[in-house]
Amino acid sequence: MKLLVAGLVLLLIVEINAEWYTFPIEAVQGAWDMAQAYRDMRKANWKDSDKYFHARGNYEAAQRGAGGRWAAEVISDAREWSNGKSGGAGDTEEDQEANRWGREGGDPNRYRPAGLPDNY
DSSP states (O other): OHHHHHHHHHHHHHHHTTOTTTHHHHHHHHHHHHHHHHHHHHHHOOTTOHHHHHHHHHHHHHTTOHHHHHHHHHHHHHHHHHHHHTTOOTTHHHHHHHHHHHHTTOOGGGGOOTTOOTTO
16 A cells, blocks of 8 residues: 555656646546546537547647656546456457547547537
């Protein structure tokens, strides 16, 4: 347990660098962006739109800064891990590719399905 806590602290120190005062705010905002993308995905209920919303949530969170990128990575990894544990691991690697694409600043529209309404 001590090793886990030490690892988390080290990760936070490395991620935060000199921007320690904005990191927590960016992380919360990034988590909000991820949640909004998830809500939009559920609301749209559009076939083959999963990857688009993965990329969009990660993209918007990463635009917040280091804290947003960190939050997007943690949330995405946790979601894919839980999907794998519950037996829904069929497209986990494809989802992770879309997550990375968005976090690295790639245009989420690469994954946009045809006909998805413009308000998404």
